Each structure stands twice: as C-alpha cells, then as structure tokens.
Amino acid sequence: MSNFVHTDYDFRSLNVIPPHAVFMVRCTACGVVCEVSRRYLEEKAGAHAELKAIEARLICACGQKAAKLMAGYYGVPHPIFDEKTRKWVHPPE
Numbered sequence: 481m482s483n484f485v486h487t488d489y490d491f492r493s494l495n496v497i498p499p500h501a502v503f504m505v506r507c508t509a510c511g512v513v514c515e516v517s518r519r520y521l522e523e524k525a526g527a528h529a530e531l532k533a534i535e536a537r538l539i540c541a542c543g544q545k546a547a548k549l550m551a552g553y554y555g556v557p558h559p560i561f562d563e564k565t566r567k568w569v570h571p572p573e
C-alpha cells in the first residue's frame with residue numbers, strides 16, 4: 481500500500497479511468513486507506529458514475545462520510561513527480 485502512487489489527473493467518472501488503474505479510498509477523518517476494485521465501484525454505482533458522487537456515498541467504518549477516492553497505480557513515482565507538493569516538475573525548456 482505504501483507504494484501506491486496517486487495520479488493527479490482530474491478523472492470525472494469511472495469509465496474514463498484506464499483499465500489498469502488501482503482504486504484506493506482514504507478516509508480524511510480517521511486516515512484509514514483501503515483498496516477497492518473497479519468491479520465493486522461499478523456494481524455499486526455504475527460504470528459511468530462520477531467519482532465525486534461515489535465519494536459522497538461512501539461511509540467509513542469510523543462512521544464519517546469523508547471519503548477521498550483516488551485512482552493510481554503501484555510503483556515508484558515518476559522521476560519528475562514531486563511527492564511533497566504532489567505536482568509534476570517540468571524540466572526547464
């Protein structure tokens with residue numbers, strides 16, 4: 481889980497997220513993080529569901545509705561991705 485890299489693309493809905501993406505849900509209230517499958521999300525919300533709409537429906541085991549749904553992958557961050565600022569660092573032209 482520690483090697484999960486959250487991509488910062490503004491994905492609006494499930495159907496535009498690449499098939500190999502990993503989905504992770506983080507509770508911004510208690511901090512717990514867990515992986516969820518695309519199939520689970522699609523079965524619950526539909527393949528064209530907007531991520532924000534799904535987030536609004538998720539309730540954590542701690543009782544809070546404070547989910548952050550992230551799409552990303554397992555691996556090492558790209559060399560030009562700054563983990564601290566969560567921004568792409570573009571080399572000077």
Ligand SMILES: [Zn+2]
Nearest residue numbers: 507510540542
């Ligand atoms: Zn929680």
